[in-house]
Amino acid sequence: MADRMQKCVTRARRVATKRPPAQRIADFGEIRSDLGVEEAARQAARCEQCGTPYCQVYCPLHNNIPDWLKITGEGRMEDAYHLAQATNNFPEICGRLCPQERLCEAKWACTLEHAGHGAVTIGGVERHVGETAWAEGWVRPRVPQRLSGRSVGIVGAGPAGMAAAEELRAAGHEVHLYGAHARLGGLMSYGIPEFKMEQQVVARRARLLRDAGVVFHGNRRLGREITLEGLRLRHDAVVLAYGAQLARGLDTPGAELPGVISAMDYLVSSSRALIRETETPEIDAADKWVVVIGGGDTAMDCVRTAVGQGAAGVTCLYRRDQANIPGSAREVEHAEEEGANFDWQSQPEALMDVPVDVIASRPEGPGMRGVVRAFRTRLAASGAGGRLVPERVPGSGFEIAAMLTDGAVAVTAQGRIAADRDSRMTASDGVFAAGDARLGPSLAVWAIREGREVAAAVARYLDIVAGHAELVTDDATS
Numbered sequence: 001m002a003d004r005m006q007k008c009v010t011r012a013r014r015v016a017t018k019r020p021p022a023q024r025i026a027d028f029g030e031i032r033s034d035l036g037v038e039e040a041a042r043q044a045a046r047c048e049q050c051g052t053p054y055c056q057v058y059c060p061l062h063n064n065i066p067d068w069l070k071i072t073g074e075g076r077m078e079d080a081y082h083l084a085q086a087t088n089n090f091p092e093i094c095g096r097l098c099p100q101e102r103l104c105e106a107k108w109a110c111t112l113e114h115a116g117h118g119a120v121t122i123g124g125v126e127r128h129v130g131e132t133a134w135a136e137g138w139v140r141p142r143v144p145q146r147l148s149g150r151s152v153g154i155v156g157a158g159p160a161g162m163a164a165a166e167e168l169r170a171a172g173h174e175v176h177l178y179g180a181h182a183r184l185g186g187l188m189s190y191g192i193p194e195f196k197m198e199q200q201v202v203a204r205r206a207r208l209l210r211d212a213g214v215v216f217h218g219n220r221r222l223g224r225e226i227t228l229e230g231l232r233l234r235h236d237a238v239v240l241a242y243g244a245q246l247a248r249g250l251d252t253p254g255a256e257l258p259g260v261i262s263a264m265d266y267l268v269s270s271s272r273a274l275i276r277e278t279e280t281p282e283i284d285a286a287d288k289w290v291v292v293i294g295g296g297d298t299a300m301d302c303v304r305t306a307v308g309q310g311a312a313g314v315t316c317l318y319r320r321d322q323a324n325i326p327g328s329a330r331e332v333e334h335a336e337e338e339g340a341n342f343d344w345q346s347q348p349e350a351l352m353d354v355p356v357d358v359i360a361s362r363p364e365g366p367g368m369r370g371v372v373r374a375f376r377t378r379l380a381a382s383g384a385g386g387r388l389v390p391e392r393v394p395g396s397g398f399e400i401a402a403m404l405t406d407g408a409v410a411v412t413a414q415g416r417i418a419a420d421r422d423s424r425m426t427a428s429d430g431v432f433a434a435g436d437a438r439l440g441p442s443l444a445v446w447a448i449r450e451g452r453e454v455a456a457a458v459a460r461y462l463d464i465v466a467g468h469a470e471l472v473t474d475d476a477t478s
Contacts, residue, residue, distance in 0.1 A: 092130025158186020160435025163451025254351030
């Protein structure tokens with residue numbers, strides 16, 4: 001075990017070994033293994049223990065990163081887990097899903113990365129700490145010490161809803177969690193491919209909530225099987241944490257064609273088949289030529305899922321260059337290793353159905369084939385926030401064969417639920433909002449933070465209802 005910290009001068013950055021691409025695409029299993037006891041301690045001991053820990057500042061949950069790195073480096077794993085759990089309901093999940101290179105391990109967040117020594121392997125250590133805790137039996141349901149007699153209904157069983165449910169149940173409230181699907185987890189269960197996180201990781205957290213006394217109601221959609229009015233009659237407070245419901249539309253002629261599929265529909269279809277909710281994927285890329293439009297993490301998930309399903313070919317079109325993608329550079333690397341193609345600085349302008357025999361590059365018998373008409377771009381003047389704006393390169397048009405692409409409460413112009421920034425309450429008394437439903441599509445770690453914060457807001461509100469405190473709130477704003 002490491003005997004002290006600040007080992008960066010004599011010890012290089014290491015990450016867990018990646019499985020070979022051929023093996024990864026054959027079984028949809030996670031790409032990396034665990035760091036292991038010795039290597040996790042060695043990597044944790046590289047931390048400089050900075051006086052101002054910017055890694056903690058840039059973490060949405062403000063996790064006590066230097067502290068649990070130090071404790072891990074000393075071999076005190078149980079203490080490390082409890083410290084990590086104090087600010088993060090799901091450390092082993094964040095260790096897998098967080099884009100650490102854009103948060104705690106970025107050059108502006110980690111002194112070692114900024115100095116050119118390679119960031120501390122925070123994500124890998126966080127995952128190891130969580131996995132060790134599960135293996136050793138340190139993760140236990142947070143059963144309340146006393147009951148409040150108050151009931152809370154949470155709509156949405158993703159990371160925000162699950163985090164809020166755990167916090168509110170631990171505070172002694174009766175908690176009912178309503179999810180649109182049969183299992184807990186939301187898009188962590190249905191939208192995250194298994195090569196990023198295997199479903200047993202979410203399933204054991206779901207069991208923990210049930211063991212704590214949280215009641216889950218599956219296949220319940222707001223406006224269908226349940227109504228906001230009915231929930232308000234049944235519960236003392238309601239939290240709307242159902243995620244971002246509307247897919248971002250593709251503002252391109254031909255977007256309504258049957259071969260154009262939203263990313264979430266595709267990923268949910270794949271996940272349901274992998275967990276045997278359906279015999280085969282409702283949307284299957286096997287033997288098809290696939291085009292994915294976009295450069296974010298969801299686009300990368302679609303690219304790698306299509307490769308794993310046995311697509312004949314997968315191409316990702318993105319209008320900026322690789323250095324300016326919004327998604328994870330690591331996911332691009334993984335996708336390229338597995339055989340996907342990336343067409344950078346390419347922007348679609350139309351989607352078409354054309355006879356197969358006019359596509360000389362992909363002759364496959366009679367019928368119609370999807371085609372994406374696109375053009376090349378160059379990055380020009382900076383736009384909002386200083387980001388370079390892509391503009392069309394004259395005479396650069398090209399085509400590529402394809403089969404696949406990417407009332408009671410106030411709603412903002414962006415389609416999000418309007419809620420007060422501090423109290424998280426909507427215009428309806430006792431109805432709160434959290435997660436993507438309030439913020440728009442974002443990271444799981446932001447959803448966890450939202451769940452924790454809305455749980456605290458609901459607890460304050462229930463104290464007021466019981467006559468134990470006072471609440472001052474502005475009108476609901478976005």
